[in-house]
Amino acid sequence: MRRAWPLTVRGTAAGVLALACFIAAAQLGSVQLLAFGVFLVALVVVSLIALHITRRDVSLSRTSSPATVAVGDDTRVTVHVGVRTALPTTPGTWEDRVPEGLDGRSDGRFPALGSGLRGGDRAVDLVYELHATQRGIHWLGPLDLTIRDPFGIARRVAEVGETTRLIVTPQCIDLPPLTAFAGATGGMLQATTTRLGQGTDNLIARPYQPGDSMRRIHWRATAHRDMLMVRQEEQESTPEATVVLDRAKSRWGEDAAARPGADASFEAAVDACVSAVNALVRDGYAVQVVDVDGSPLSEVVPGGEQSAVAVLVARFATVTAAGSLSLAALTRLWSGSTTGPLVLITGALTAADVDVLAPVPAHSAHPVLLSTEPADEVIERAAATGWYAASIAPGTSLRDAWLRVSHADVTAAEAAS
Template sequence: MRRLWPLTVRGTGALILAITCFVMANEFGIAELMYFGILLLAVAGASIASLYLTRRTDVVTRSFTPDVVTVGRTSTVAVRVGVRTAVPTPPGTWHDALPKGLRGRSEGVFPALGSGLRGAERVVDLSYTVTGVKRGVHSIGPLSVRSTDPFGLARRRTLFGERTSVTVAPALIDLPPLTDFAGETGGTLHTTTNQLGQGADNLVARPYIPGDSMRRIHWRATAHRDELMVRQEEQESTPEASVVLDRGVLRWAAEAMQAPGTDPGFEMAVSACVSAVARLVHDGYAVEVLDSDGTVLAERIDGGDMVEVEALLSHFATLTARRDDSLARLTRLFAGVMTGPVILIVGRFDPSDADAIAPVAHHSTLPMVLAVGPLGDALDRAADHGWRVAAIDPDGDLAAAWGNAVGRGVSHVVL
């Protein structure tokens, strides 16, 4: 809350003493007390004037390292303040307002500044660390500086109105690799590198022929040619993987459709999605990210391209749930094709869902279901159909659940 009273405790005491001097000078006829009271008022007035009557121009810029803040990880905020003041100023304190999506100690000592009458702007560099708490796009600021006059009688709180938007990306968890399944799932980064050397740079996009998988469409070539084009040698050069995030709001809390960071279960799902993509891309898979209705959530990311994974994190910072429920349509996306790992991340998951997606397991070399809210024997049924399954909890260990699903096939314990 902004304080309107401009005097400090010392200044307030000086004002009370001045008034007392005036009263006593009038009662007892002591002229010296009158002069002393006037002196105190003059000093207090000069103190206020030194803070409020000086003209100053201020510019605030902020930068982040790294550029994208991630939930659960720290980033450094560098604040640069350009100040021009007519008179020297004593040191003060500063505070940078943080949104609910960030946590940190954003305050410190603001240094004293010399006179700027010659027109030179003084630059003050401040820094602090923040930790991502809530996914989304948030604003930092304004920066406030509280200063006092050299006598400590008056105070002023100056707000530098510039705000800076910061993107808080979903938590990225380091998952165990799939190296134990190189032969089964289509290859690791080493295998992919060998294949890439045999001609991945020479991939040819050819016109679409009825019967071609829609998942092999080359969208850039399609946009360039204005007709459907497919990758002719895609499966021969790069092992594929698909990560499917079911965003149907009926499987999550209603808040998941309103704003990012509101439903812990959906937040775990988004984190699991980007973490799985990062793991697969690091292991050398070309990964596509889909919704359960077939909507492309991110363009295909080639194996080893971690720069695109960073871009995916920023893109998923604002991802929310959608109204429709279409998990049963998943079987159409993989009908008639054989692919590598298929990672399905879902919220509420009941036995009928397990039966509905059963055919997909036979089109993947490593089908996996990560369910935030499994019901009944849904995971057992999915495992019977060939899926590797795990229940993941918003407060649990995603890496352990992933490792159990990959290594043993079934994980009944919510980690």
């Protein structure tokens, strides 16, 4: 509860005037001035007593729409306040406490309410809008409700209700496909292209069994037999992609490990991470998000499951920089295996780091390197070792950077011609 001077401007003026009356009465010997001063003091005291002994039962519920909001978006907050009181209330003011990371005016005038003796609670809906500026979990409230006595002399600030959680997620930017032809890197189109020239009528169908992919359903055989049938010979594989978010504190600012949303470079990296996952999942890849040593940062997101992407984006509302892993851990991770697209997102990047990462591109169908703070000529050096590299420094366009790394082959061909 916030402490406040218990008198309004009117009440303060009454107290000052009473004091002046006492002084003047003592100097002039005026009984009238003394009586008037006593009257003003009594009025102030009665107002304070009436304000504090009048029972008011206040209930509060708070909702926001949407309940989860991305950085840069707005949410509408509705505070439902129910008041039960024996006496009518006078107008007051309200202010809902809003933490750093959310912008918007969350105060206003609280209307007068009638007596609740003849009915139930008198309810008021207080509505305001907030603009999300910082990722993380924020807590709205409590509500500070300022009430006044009927004479407007005294006031009381009451802390009402509990706090309500509002999740602010990173921005998930809509990015184009990683390549102009997804089958080139093992994506969704790969299964389609491998079947070109094959007649679906020549495929042997068998009854559907639990666990079979719905993509394998043979619709003509299903209609003919009046039961679900699937293609037996079709070789179905789940294309995989990996997104690596480098969280080592040494490659980010000091604030990146303190709390979500504090470091602009790390925020750009988190936005790039969830946006890359969204793009790859949309193209049919099963995506694993890991740290540079392979430690999973989320569950595997199945290809085409946009609802699972939403879950991952919400989970990344609280991720921060942590640990002190070297980029050499990524080299060891892929030393004996290969993968489809590999997207590495890191912070400060030096020429020595690029040399350490030089063996990795050979183990990926499409290795992408995104840095928020690359040193001079590091992007070109990384490209020479096989990476499709670009800078995603704060303030730059992630979409433009993604276009450069996703169509690098096309760009190189055009440059050569």
